[in-house]
Amino acid sequence: MSSQKVSEVPAGNTEPTMVDVAIVGAGMAGTTLATLLGRAGRRVALIDPHQTHPDEFRAEKLGTGQARLFEKLGLDATVQPLMTPMDDIHVFRLGQLFSRERRLEYGFSYGALINGLRAALPHQVPLTVAKVAEITTGPDKQRLVLNTGAIIEARLVVVSTGHSEALRRAVGVRRIEDSKAHSLSIGFDLAIAPGECAFQTVTCFGRRAEDRIAYLSVFPIGGTMRANMFVYRQAGEPWTKAFRKEPQKMLCELMPEIAAQCGNFKVGGPVEIRPIDLTRTEGHRRDGVVFIGDAFCTTCPTPGVGIERVMTDVDQLHSLHIPRWLETPGMAADKICAFYDDPVKIAADENGMRASYYAKAITIGTGLEWRIRRLRNNTARQLMIVGRKMKHLGQRRSPGLA
Numbered sequence: 001m002s003s004q005k006v007s008e009v010p011a012g013n014t015e016p017t018m019v020d021v022a023i024v025g026a027g028m029a030g031t032t033l034a035t036l037l038g039r040a041g042r043r044v045a046l047i048d049p050h051q052t053h054p055d056e057f058r059a060e061k062l063g064t065g066q067a068r069l070f071e072k073l074g075l076d077a078t079v080q081p082l083m084t085p086m087d088d089i090h091v092f093r094l095g096q097l098f099s100r101e102r103r104l105e106y107g108f109s110y111g112a113l114i115n116g117l118r119a120a121l122p123h124q125v126p127l128t129v130a131k132v133a134e135i136t137t138g139p140d141k142q143r144l145v146l147n148t149g150a151i152i153e154a155r156l157v158v159v160s161t162g163h164s165e166a167l168r169r170a171v172g173v174r175r176i177e178d179s180k181a182h183s184l185s186i187g188f189d190l191a192i193a194p195g196e197c198a199f200q201t202v203t204c205f206g207r208r209a210e211d212r213i214a215y216l217s218v219f220p221i222g223g224t225m226r227a228n229m230f231v232y233r234q235a236g237e238p239w240t241k242a243f244r245k246e247p248q249k250m251l252c253e254l255m256p257e258i259a260a261q262c263g264n265f266k267v268g269g270p271v272e273i274r275p276i277d278l279t280r281t282e283g284h285r286r287d288g289v290v291f292i293g294d295a296f297c298t299t300c301p302t303p304g305v306g307i308e309r310v311m312t313d314v315d316q317l318h319s320l321h322i323p324r325w326l327e328t329p330g331m332a333a334d335k336i337c338a339f340y341d342d343p344v345k346i347a348a349d350e351n352g353m354r355a356s357y358y359a360k361a362i363t364i365g366t367g368l369e370w371r372i373r374r375l376r377n378n379t380a381r382q383l384m385i386v387g388r389k390m391k392h393l394g395q396r397r398s399p400g401l402a
């Protein structure tokens with residue numbers, strides 16, 4: 001293992017900078033992988049066209065399991081201060097309070113989280129702000145020419161450019177759309193402050209299949225109450241246009257059971273609407289380059305499995321595959337394929353895809369199987385709600401016997 005330090009790749013430098021691993025794309029996958037490899041003493045170049053990650057709508061909430069992944073990777077001290085913890089989740093189903101869940105979740109702004117991770121990069125792994133103008137890959141050596149004129153030579157290139165197609169196309173891999181326009185993710189701030197909202201966190205599931213709403217989640221990020229809503233609709237359809245125009249009116253009609261407690265859904269900022277495609281990659285089994293995170297496949301935000309998938313890629317690569325690959329000469333496709341064939345990675349990707357399809361089918365599936373499942377689930381839930389109400393009533397009537 002080499003402990004030679006790499007300084008930021010200087011613009012216009014015609015002498016190649018030699019590294020073990022060149023990571024292209026400094027989002028969640030690229031930045032965390034660069035941190036872990038840098039901490040392990042690897043020579044790493046991290047390249048992204050933006051000095052600061054834009055504050056765009058992406059993942060904004062993590063569950064306990066996902067937060068544990070950051071802990072496992074030793075990144076918890078960096079991410080914890082950038083997150084708002086919450087542990088009291090009111091869950092509404094069928095228009096009624098269904099359960100109150102006391103588990104830890106975290107709200108965050110994606111841009112702030114990535115910028116915090118970038119600020120905590122090991123000093124020998126600075127971010128190089130540039131675009132890749134040329135890429136040459138092979139079984140031994142990889143070469144990147146940046147738009148600044150700088151040249152990087154690496155044993156391995158990691159592509160972690162998310163949804164972006166430019167570098168994937170330059171390498172010659174294809175994105176296969178398994179489910180185009182699978183869902184829409186909608187994000188907006190509420191005008192109400194966390195202290196004024198009756199709930200610390202609330203998750204309200206759509207009432208009827210015809211509403212095509214998986215759920216709305218309202219939760220704090222710092223001093224702001226944020227809303228994420230996941231729906232199975234198209235970006236251009238009248239419903240979506242109407243929601244963008246009058247979110248408050250539509251939310252009050254769709255979810256009256258929580259409206260009053262959420263400041264009657266007065267919206268405090270722009271409504272961001274992102275169409276989601278489920279995609280995978282073809283033609284990626286090649287010499288010298290590995291695709292990770294959303295650059296490899298994309299799942300649906302509704303079941304909240306994206307970050308877990310991304311962090312599983314990072315974990316398996318940094319702890320297992322990259323150390324093995326660097327041990328011996330060469331970086332031919334057979335080495336790289338060990339990552340794509342890794343059962344842990346495959347399970348995380350398959351779980352993400354399965355959960356994405358299931359969440360849609362159980363919400364709006366029209367086949368007999370899905371209608372029966374919904375009926376069965378809703379009947380069981382309705383009985384639980386009635387049972388709890390009766391128990392509560394009984395306790396109030398005979399307080400001494402509770």
Ligand SMILES: Cc1cc2nc3c(=O)[nH]c(=O)nc-3n(C[C@H](O)[C@H](O)[C@H](O)COP(=O)(O)OP(=O)(O)OC[C@H]3O[C@@H](n4cnc5c(N)ncnc54)[C@H](O)[C@@H]3O)c2cc1C
Nearest residue numbers: 025026027028029058059161162164293294301304306307
């Ligand atoms: C609206 C929305 C909501 C979501 N909600 C959830 C959620 O609730 N829970 C969950 O688990 N997941 C969620 N996800 C999924 C999750 O956000 C992604 O899986 C994760 O952010 C992907 O990380 P990444 O590092 O692969 O890509 P990104 O974070 O997108 O990083 C890509 C990086 O590559 C850079 N780049 C692009 N092109 C180039 C280039 N040519 N050269 C160099 N750099 C380049 C970009 O600047 C960027 O920094 C959501 C996604 C969306 C879109």
